[in-house]
Amino acid sequence: MTERHWEQVYDENAPRDTAFEELALHEKLTETWSQPKGFLGWLMSVDHKSIGRRYIVTAFCHLLMAGMLAMVIRVQLAYPDLQVLDPDLYNQFFTMHGTVMMFLFAVPMVEGVMIYLVPLMIGTRIIAFPRLNAFSYWVYLAGGIMVWVAFFINSGPDAGWFSYVPLAGPEFGAGKRSDIYAQMITFTEVAALAVAVEIIVTVMKFRAPGMTLDRMPILVWASLITAFMIVFSMPAVVVSSTFLILDRLIGTHFYNPAEGGDVLLWQHLYWYFAHPEVYIIFLPSLGLASQVVETFSRRPMFGYRAIVLALIGQGFLSFGLWVHHMFATGLPRLGNSFFAASSMAIAIPSGIVIFCWMATIGTGRVRLGVPMLWIISFFVLFILGGLSGVMLASVPIDLQITDTYVLPSHIHYVLMGGAVCPLIAAAWFWFSKLTGRSLQTSLGVLQWALFLVGAFVSFGAMFLLGISGMTRRVYTYPHNMQWDTLNLVASLGAWAIGLSFLVLLLNIALSLRSRASAPNNPFDAPTLEWSTSSPPAIYNFARIPFVQSRDPLWDERGELPVVSGLRVDTREILVTSAVTADPEMREHAPDPTLWPLIAAIVTSVILVASIYTPQALVWGAPPLAIALVAWLYPKHILAPRPEAVPEEETI
């Protein structure tokens, strides 16, 4: 990029980081980057670390609440003929459990982790479109509140987490329960799509200079691929849930066969989204696990490129699997065979990742910290889940065991193993970075043991129950079916998992109360976020690092090389080129503001009100338009004025 005369005119005399010593620079940047103090300032925050933490804490609350529903479900099923829950309430319990776990815990949790970690890992100060990020959080929060309030007033969704029509349609889905479900989807998809766009742009444009695509940490790759998967899969569920709510509220006939509609249309659209969704949860978990494996093996990752290609391969293949959820619906045989083949094919990239990790561990100098224990339980549980998945991918077997307890067993092995274990490993790994405190190892090992035994026992018993013919989603069973013991065992295992989370809560509470502060890089990890303080300063990096390898903190044992010249009197960040990360432009990060919150409140009122009257979309539009204009309308001159730029400079 050639130097331009007018830039020297524009802000030549502005104060820059070059003029400051370390301590003075810290004070100046803190003053420039901090949001206003107090509760109002908290509401105005657009800092990716604050918003990421809010996502993580909120998603964790959803995990605990939906987990409690599971505990009650396992009480109901512990003995035959129990009446703790009646059939109607049982429907709401298992639907809420699945819906909240998938839409309000798992996906938002990985989003929160990406929001918090990605900017730190790529060496920048913000996430792209930080106000949109704040908006997405408030919308997500509102959606979660709506669905739990509905549940507590006996209007919780009750047609299963995939909410098949016609059960969820206007004919059989009485009351507002399925409308709540469809609108909950809208809330979460608005939030998820916004986060996906932010992550894509952050990774493409805000990487520290020198961090070529080939030098990105694997978690950043996984986040980028996940964001693309959200972009390409979520529109399908936007369309399907919109059809559902239109059918229910204004009498359209998308899913009504009597008027030319089709019920299987829902399943196609839904699974086109929801199968990739499993990988949207799983891919970041692979990324998290990769960072832990690399650090605890104390060597650079074996087969970095193979892993990245395998992640991309999983991203693509996951879009070609959706019909394997529909083998029992009577679709043409040839189509089924194709989807069976692609379902088995996706085991190949998953295998590549696992083998690369094993090679890394095998050739490294392994330390067995608590995060590594969780990685081991991830291996065990996920491989069991994966094997039952290959079984289900086979059409003849699937036809026999569809709608039995094999299915819940499979999904719990896969998601508890493939997502919850890596997430807890990540919680352990990055806890000190987030909070500046450390967790207690003894309690961590206790929790891990309770969880692993509980998961193995509970889901193993569910698998055997499925093989012996117990169907899913029944609220109780008679005594003479030979299912009594296995159900009790499954319940005991589930309660052990519940207990393990109580231990985790206790551990977190104890560590937050302790005064001992954690070091900046307790595990000697190689990526950039560990070069910041624990927790990181509001501006992340006092000077933007210059990256020269994949594992900068291992290869540069002394001071990291940096770039200089950013302004310190405004919130300035560095924009770099998409592939080679060459510095291209200085940009001003948006200031903290209340408008994203206001826009989110207006959006939420419109979405909830539209369940009761479609007119809400009409009278809600003007206030939303006002909020968006106030949010986006520029207030300051932050670049040269057109008249200050000489004619020959214009391109």
Added chain:
Amino acid sequence: MSAPRIIRDVSRLPTYSSGPSNPMWWGTLAFVTIEGLGFVFGIAVYLYLQTHNRSWPLGPQPDLLWPSILTAVFLLSEIPNWWLKKRSSHHDLFWVRIGLAGMSLIGLAVIALRGFELTTLNIRWDSNAYGSIVWFLIGIHTTHVLTDVFETIVMAVLMFVGPVDMRRFAEVNDNQDYWDFVVLSWLAIYITIHWLPRWLEVAP
């Protein structure tokens, strides 16, 4: 604390740019992709329902007159839109103001034409699945027209009232790229709704 290892000075980098070097361009592209996929799925559902019914369309077809006039206006609007982007790339504030005002007026005309079109669809959304998908496709497109025309008017006000700095021109370009998307998506819907059934009728 040792002195920082500074190996590059970025203080002379520009504070504005357009196209792929600007993060906003990527954001616009990402949202266009998301919304474009919304149209793709909508059209896919139209075709899916068509293959699941013995006869199609289920009922009278919408009139051809207003949507065809609308299509012509959309296509003609690409000329001033292309010109406006060119002026904006040259950072020509005077003509960018005129161009945005003009595109706002064209946008309002398009909304009026869409209003006429909605009165001649000849079927209701609650008549049958055909009516539902036709209204859905035109409905989501109308939402895009309304939001983009509103945005164009806000951009016009901004360029007249200020604050105007060099970053605004990239935003104008992104806004006019978005208009291209609105036009292109309409062409796809227009052909799907109005011409596909007619072509299939003629085909043996």
